[in-house]
Amino acid sequence: MKKKVSSNDQETFRRLAVELRILEGTAETLQARLNLVNAALTELNFARMTLEGVEKETPDAFLFVPIGGGSFVKARLESTDKVIVGAGAGVSIERTMAEAKQTVQNRIGELEKTRVSLQQQLVQVVDRIQEDRDKLQDLSVRLGQAERRANVSEVERRP
8 A cells, every 4th residue: 555645744854854953953062062071071080080199199299280281390299188179160269188079079970960961862862863864764765756656647648
């Protein structure tokens, strides 16, 4: 039994094509956000490891402090008891080593939850994109077959 192609199928095709473009944009946005979260997680894990390393040092130990571009400054560690931690909005505050480590660990935990959520959303969007692509493919085949049948009918009617 052959399905008839209607103007409804054509409208569905257009709607799916638009939805597919929107979903692809959404997937790109989610991927970009996921990349930002992963970069922040990398930075926080580096901070956590640095705090753990500094904690093991003795006061007056010499350290190489990265200043960017693969360059370092040699510095002397004044204290392992207190560190300066970013609080957000360009504000930094002095914390004990334990508080600083806990703050960093809390941020890592929050970002891990965000990363999992973004990954789940991305999987859902990618699944929906695949569903829409499958539907578009099916509709495209049906519309193509209907067009060929219409062309054959038109040729058969000619004298």
